[in-house]
Amino acid sequence: MAKRKKQIEVELxxxxxxxxxxxDLEVVVRKKVIGKLQQEKDGPVAVELKSGKKRTAQSIDEGMHMIIEEYNLHDE
Incomplete structure (x- = not known):
């Protein structure tokens, strides 16, 4: 049986x-910070997940997707 899809509001x-x-941006779901994004000028984006893991992305959108994927896998 499949789970119903829930609408979750994500704030940047x-x-x-x-x-x-x-x-310097924070990704927030239900008033909890689930990740941070940092980028200097047009350089790569540093992504910090809620778990403390750090990754690199090519764009802000890609970094947001990484954070949301991690949130959906482990925190929901």
Whole structure:
């Protein structure tokens, strides 16, 4: 029997460290931070998962997908 799909609202919040040359974002679900994204200018995106693991992505969107996948696999 398959699980029903649940709609989950994901927020992307800019932190105080965010500037024109440095992007610093938090990915939030149900008022809990599930990951962070950091990028200098047009460089690679540093992705930090809730578990503390760090990865690298080519874009903000790809980094968000990594964080959401990890959340869906382990935390939901």
């Amino acid at each position: 919040i800019e932190t105080k460290k965010n500037t024109d040359d440095f992007t």
